[in-house]
Amino acid sequence: MINGRDPRIDFFRGLALIFIFWDHVPGNPFAQLTVRNYGFSDAAEIFVFLAGYAAVLAYGRIALRDGFVVACVRILRRAWVLYVVHIFLLTLLMGIVFVANNHVETRDMIQEMGLSYFVRNPQQALADELLLRFKPNLTDPLPLYILLLLALPLILPWMLRRTEYVVGLSVALYLMVPLFGWNLSAYEGGVWYFNPVAWQLLFVLGGACAIRGQRPSAPQPRPLKQxxxxxxxxxxxxxxxxxxxxxxxxxxxxxxxxxxxxxxxxxxxxxxxxxxxxxxxxxxxxxxxxxxxxxQAWLNNWPAQQTCRMGRYSLEVFCLSVLLAPLADMANALAGDTWPMQVFTALLGLGLMMLMASGLELNKRLGTPGRVVAV
Known part of the structure; x- marks a missing residue:
């Protein structure tokens, strides 16, 4: 049975969003604090793993309560919403980058953001965008998540019944990448930056941990050091x-x-x-x-609560961070890439992400029936 929600998931998903934003702003001094500087993986692994965890936790509960048909409809509806968001996000991102490039003289932001293909061939780029083949820099995680969600109805019933079989098949599919070089094609003969054939393993492992985490566990017999x-x-x-x-x-x-x-x-x-x-x-x-x-004792402080709130609204906050990154880069470039401006834009962007999450939380509370709001 799947029930409950681990508060650590929201915290680490929010933390991953902060790291993703800081890593995507060139020259940002806070990027030296992110996880990629202290190991081989980075925030992308955190984001995909927790996406699988949250998806299986949420839709698994729906499948057990209302049936797999209802769960599949909900999954496909979510994937459609993400697809529409992806299209609008790319439109806004291109507009911001083109405007920023007109004001920045020290570097070519169109080239840096991977939009040169659109400038050279806009009609084909738009078609590739609709087919999830054209993905400018910063936007790659969203198409990956869309594809993984579309595959979730195929594996969710087996995940809930025979989790180990699904994990085994996922590992076998992952091994096809080094053996045969499997990947999906992208624009101009390229491939997906986040290879779905490989990254699906993290998504599946996240879902498997969600199911495993709902089962009663025996107390630890020995200290961790043993x-x-x-x-x-x-x-x-x-x-x-x-x-x-x-x-x-x-x-x-x-x-x-x-x-x-x-x-x-x-x-x-x-x-x-x-x-x-x-x-x-x-x-x-x-x-x-x-x-x-x-x-939740270690989460009962203001920074942790703000981070958890961003994690609860990860899609909206991620989209905002994608738009804020080139704006921060433009502001830094216009100010001469000085250290105080880089610190300011990094903290301002984080503040805006927190503000959006707080606004979405407030809007959700105001929309809850029967809730009395003090004036």
Missing amino acids: QPLFIVCATYVVISGLITLSWKWPGLHEMLIPKAISDLLYPISKTDLSPARLLHFLALAYCAAKLLPTG
Whole structure:
């Protein structure tokens, strides 16, 4: 039976949204604080994994209560909403980038945002946009999520009955990427930046954890430091963090990492979700799940509550962050890319994301029947 909602999901989804925004603003000093600087994975893995967790948790509950037909209709309706949002988001993003490029002289924002294809061939770009083949920079996660949602009705019944079978099939599909190079085609002979054949594994694993998390678990028999799996995961997280930090000093990196290990480790592909990235995220998620309690005591503070609120409205906040990133880049460029302006735009963007989440929360409360609102 699927019931309840883990408050940690909203927190980490909100945290991923903050990291995504900061990582997408060039030169942003706060980007040095995001997870990508301390391991092989980044906020994208968090976002996709939690998307699978939340989707299976929500639609699994609907399937058990109202039947799979109702759940499938709800899933397809959600996918349609995301598709429409994707089209409008690209329209707004292109308008912002074109206007910003007219004011910025230090760099070509059209080129940086991957919009040159639209400038060269607007008719074909619009057609590719409708087919989810044309995805300018910053917008890749949304088409991936749409595709994964469209596949969810096919696997949800099996997820609820035989979760291990679905995970096994997902792993087999993931292995097709290094073996046969499977990916979906994009515009101008390219491929999807987030390869759905590979990234579906994170989505499925998120859903499997949602189902597993609803089952009663036995109390931990030993302290964490005496649990072998936790020790292995924590060790891998620490080692990957040290390797990532060493990238800032190439000489030190070459001295610390033998060539045999480098040949085995690199390239660490984000497009195909290389095993190093996948294992790092899974180890990081396992450590976080073990170290952070399921209760809400550690979330009873203002920053955590704001982060959770953004996580609850992840679609709206993500779309806003995509639009804010080029605006912040334009403001930074016009100010000469000075450090105070970069800090200001990073904090202002975060404040606007928090404000949107608060507004959506207030609107939801005002729309709840029977709620008395004090004037």
